[in-house]
Amino acid sequence: MPKKKSKKTKVQKKTKVQKKTKVLKSKSNLKVLTQKTSTSNSDEKLEIKKIKKQATEKKIYNLKDFVVYPKHGVGKITAVEKATIGQIDVQFYKIFIEKEKLTLTVPINQQSKLRPISSINQINKCISILKTKPKIKRTMWSRRAQEYDQKINSGKIYELAEVVKDLNKNTDIIADQSYSERQLFEKAYERLKSEFEAVLKISPEDVQKKLDKALGRKQISDNAD
Numbered sequence: 001m002p003k004k005k006s007k008k009t010k011v012q013k014k015t016k017v018q019k020k021t022k023v024l025k026s027k028s029n030l031k032v033l034t035q036k037t038s039t040s041n042s043d044e045k046l047e048i049k050k051i052k053k054q055a056t057e058k059k060i061y062n063l064k065d066f067v068v069y070p071k072h073g074v075g076k077i078t079a080v081e082k083a084t085i086g087q088i089d090v091q092f093y094k095i096f097i098e099k100e101k102l103t104l105t106v107p108i109n110q111q112s113k114l115r116p117i118s119s120i121n122q123i124n125k126c127i128s129i130l131k132t133k134p135k136i137k138r139t140m141w142s143r144r145a146q147e148y149d150q151k152i153n154s155g156k157i158y159e160l161a162e163v164v165k166d167l168n169k170n171t172d173i174i175a176d177q178s179y180s181e182r183q184l185f186e187k188a189y190e191r192l193k194s195e196f197e198a199v200l201k202i203s204p205e206d207v208q209k210k211l212d213k214a215l216g217r218k219q220i221s222d223n224a225d
Contacts, residue, residue, distance in 0.1 A: 059111060061093060066198040067114045069104060070155025072097045073191040074117065074198050080108075099194055117198050118157050126161040126192065130214035134166045141180070148184050157195060163188040168215045 061067055065077045075095035082091050093111070095104040106113060118126075137144055148167065151159040167185035169177050177185070189211070196207045211217075 059116075060108075061111070061114070061116075066117045067093075067095060068117060068155050068195065069095060069097070069106070069114060071153050072100060072102065072104065074099075074194040075104065078103070099190060115155060117195055120199065122157060123196060123199050126157055126196075127210070127214045129158060129161040130165050130168075130211065132165060134168065135162075141178075145180055145184060148188070152184070152188050152191065157192070160188050160192045160195075164192055164211075164215070168217070 061077055063077055063080060066074055067077060068074055075097040077093050078096045079094040080091065081094060082089055084090070090107055092105050092107045093114075095106060095114075096102070097104065148163050151163050164185065167177075167181055167188070169185075193204070193207050193211060196210065197204055200207065200210075
């Protein structure tokens with residue numbers, strides 16, 4: 001009689017082990033399923049984020065719009081054209097930089113390099129920057145010249161105004177400025193002036209009077225007359 005009992009217990013143990021393995025397998029399957037669903041959900045979320053970013057970054061400029069290309073300044077869109085490059089249709093802007101007599105070709109998918117011209121409020125803020133006192137730095141001129149050049153090529157109008165203000169000597173006498181100082185001042189001044197012209201839609205002479213008045217250069221021209 002005790003031998004029969006032992007056979008039963010062995011059978012019961014086997015069934016218990018089989019049940020456990022089934023439970024473990026089912027749990028592992030659940031884990032795999034949850035992992036798959038979580039990865040698929042994360043993929044879906046990433047796709048949605050990408051679509052949102054593309055929508056916010058996209059901006060379309062029209063023909064005859066003024067835009068700013070940081071390294072060259074204000075330009076006007078003269079054409080929107082298409083070309084086939086390597087069996088791919090590419091659409092691009094043609095931008096004419098009047099001050100440099102230069103035509104740029106900028107693909108539309110690289111329009112992040114461009115920015116629209118400033119608003120009237122930004123122009124007024126620039127005038128207030130020009131009226132403030134210039135910052136006197138004690139660092140070497142080579143380092144300062146590099147900083148000024150970076151600000152000019154940044155395409156940011158407030159940084160342009162700061163360069164014009166800091167390098168302004170309130171005089172047209174060449175001896176009062178070094179050659180490199182005068183070059184940087186004129187470069188920044190002309191770029192600022194061209195954007196003022198595009199925004200305010202007034203003559204270059206009136207823009208110059210406005211800038212010189214803010215810089216305190218008007219008194220010098222009056223005394224010269």
